Amino acid sequence: MKRISKKWQKVIDEFAPMRMEWLSHHPRCWRCGARAVCIHEFVRGSDRHHAFRSPACWYAACPICNGGVLNVTSGEYLRMQLAEKLVNDPDNFDLQEIIRIRGWGPNALTLKEVVEYVVVQF
Ligand SMILES: [Zn+2]
Numbered sequence: 001m002k003r004i005s006k007k008w009q010k011v012i013d014e015f016a017p018m019r020m021e022w023l024s025h026h027p028r029c030w031r032c033g034a035r036a037v038c039i040h041e042f043v044r045g046s047d048r049h050h051a052f053r054s055p056a057c058w059y060a061a062c063p064i065c066n067g068g069v070l071n072v073t074s075g076e077y078l079r080m081q082l083a084e085k086l087v088n089d090p091d092n093f094d095l096q097e098i099i100r101i102r103g104w105g106p107n108a109l110t111l112k113e114v115v116e117y118v119v120v121q122f
Contacts (some may be wrong), residue, residue, distance in 0.1 A: 018023050037062060058089070079113055083114050095109060095114065
């Protein structure tokens with residue numbers, strides 16, 4: 001079993017209830033429609049602990065998508081995931097928050113670039 005640091009464990013313990021509450025409002029995987037049991041974050045690596053706490057970075061996922069297709073969070077894959085965020089969780093959509101957590105410049109990604117990936121269903 002992979003060991004996690006005490007600092008990480010504290011963050012997990014503190015935010016788990018809020019994350020579970022959020023997930024209860026998003027019962028289906030935004031990518032494939034299977035039962036969502038995990039939260040994928042748009043930010044990984046050393047900044048992931050910020051993403052873990054920020055609803056702007058959360059994406060409802062099933063274990064298969066979370067372990068596979070959603071792991072690429074760069075370029076058009078990120079824009080696609082953000083478009084799904086915008087459609088499924090508009091109240092928590094915050095592009096500037098994601099840009100800030102990723103440490104990018106303020107114009108690194110625009111709403112227009114995200115909206116181009118929104119799939120409209122009639
Ligand atoms: Zn899925």
